[in-house]
Amino acid sequence: MNLISLGWNAAFQNAFDNLKNPDWMPAKVFSEDRGSYLIMTELGEFRGKTSGSYRHVSKNRADFPAVGDWLAVQLCSGGGAAIIHALLPRINMLSRKIADDSTEKQVLAANVDYVFIVSGLDHNFNLRRIERYIALAWDGGVQPVIVLNKVDLIADKTELNKIKNAIESVALDVPVHFISLVSHKGLAELSSYFTDHKTVVLVGSSGVGKSTLTNYLIGEDLQKTASTRASDSRGRHVTTRRQLFPLASGGMLIDTPGIRELQLWADKSSLDTGFSDIEDIAKSCRFNDCKHSGDPGCAVQEAIMQNKLEAKRLVNYLKLQQELKQRADRQWKTPWRSI
Ligand SMILES: Nc1nc2c(ncn2[C@@H]2O[C@H](COP(=O)(O)OP(=O)(O)OP(=O)(O)O)[C@@H](O)[C@H]2O)c(=O)[nH]1
Ligand SMILES: [Zn+2]
Structure with missing residues (x-):
């Protein structure tokens, strides 16, 4: 090859x-x-x-x-x-913490160009989860792309506009695509990500349509193509599920069970990239160390009062910040404990 x-x-x-x-x-x-x-x-x-x-x-x-x-x-x-x-040295990588109480990482995919954050426009639609995935992609140094599937389920224009406005508030500069694998809407837009031998990774929870999208992109049923036979060290034939698929169009698709269960492993700077709107507003808080939780002169709370920022977005931001802090504390304590 x-x-x-x-x-x-x-x-x-x-x-x-x-x-x-x-x-x-x-x-x-x-x-x-x-x-x-x-x-x-x-x-x-x-x-x-x-x-x-x-x-x-x-x-x-x-x-x-x-x-x-x-x-x-x-x-x-x-x-x-x-x-x-x-x-060979990696350009970038998507990784996750190995266990809840661990700070060691497991690399899920390396040398990736785009993370497709796949969501279904049904009961699965969850802005807070999308925010997490965006932070995770930035943390790995990979460009996120939001892919909202099952747009065929939304017949009402007003409803669709409501969703568009909501997603814009979390996407910021991240590209958003509305697609349907049933009515084949919006799929051509996705092909631009696979040019020049680029690699795309799919993330998203169960039932959003990742397998359907994979099958569409590789042009075959994944169940049939996923397994490939190769000899192991003893010359036996073993069957392994493929996780990286070169596409006829030239790009590559990575779809692995591990990435499907992604947890957040991010640092402060990737959180800030994902929530740059909050970071910008926070510059106007009266105190530099403002916690945005009822502190006097808090510009972030003010923005929520004026409907310029969604309260739930701040809650998610503070929650992710807390998770990062706890992990940083653990990282700091562990070496001392073992002495
Ligand atoms: N209405 C509608 N249904 C879709 C669309 N794309 C996929 N589905 C359906 O959604 C269900 C889940 O699709 P899958 O591709 O298996 O989802 P998945 O993300 O791979 O799920 P896991 O394998 O559990 O991770 C299937 O019944 C699909 O037929 C779409 O564009 N519109
Ligand atoms: Zn504040």
């Missing part, structure tokens, strides 16, 4: 050349399942495992390959399997 069509570029080539090992070749991770990888090289698809020395020097879980990563691998004699020797 041609690596350029998978996003291989001069920067990756340079990083690979610096490894200076003529026996290695570049490979892209198509799927990851508990330490077992499905990888694509110029010579085709192989099953890969990290080498002993790779595992020895990798201290954190985030040091291990994730879907979308570029690797340096060596094919085993006899073919079929490959040894993963090195991870």
Whole structure:
């Protein structure tokens, strides 16, 4: 397979050349399942495992390959399997905390261009959840795109306008697309994100239409194409669900179960990017350390009184801020506890 069509570029080539090992070749991770990888090289698809020395020097879980990563691998004699020797530097990554009380991250996807935040315009529609996903995308350094599916269910123009206004208040500069996979509305707009070998990741809760969208984009039924056969290290044939799909149009789509269950892992700056309207208003608060919770001279509360800001948006902002603070506290305390 041609690596350029998978996003291989001069920067990756340079990083690979610096490894200076003529026996290695570049490979892209198509799927990851508990330490077992499905990888694509110029010579085709192989099953890969990290080498002993790779595992020895990798201290954190985030040091291990994730879907979308570029690797340096060596094919085993006899073919079929490959040894993963090195991870090439990532452009960006989407990650999540491993457990509620942990600050260690698990990388869900690497080298991603867009996060499609998919919501259904039915009972699933939830602005607060969309805000969380936006913060998560910015945190990973990835451009979010809001995709509102099932627009066919909204017959009433006034109702649709109400939704448009509501979404604008949380989207800010994030692009918004209204689509329907039933009436095939708005789907052509999405193709612009897949040009130039760009990679799109789908996030969104159950039932919003991610599988239907994936099937539409790859032009086949996912159930039929998701599984692919490759030999493992013992030459057995094993079936793995693919997580990265190269599209006929040239781009790539990542749809993994892990990303579907995303939790927030964000820092203060990504929160501010997602809530820049609140940050702007807060500059006019009387006190620099204003908590926007009944403090005197609070411009944010004032904006809510004047209907310039939705109260629920502030509540979500403060809640996310609290979560970040708790996590930062834990990160700070952990090393001392273990001494
Ligand atoms: N009315 C309407 N229904 C849709 C549309 N797109 C998908 N659906 C339906 O919504 C339901 C859920 O779609 P899926 O694609 O399975 O949703 P999902 O996000 O993959 O859900 P999980 O696999 O549980 O994560 C299915 O019954 C689809 O037929 C749409 O544009 N309009
Ligand atoms: Zn304030």
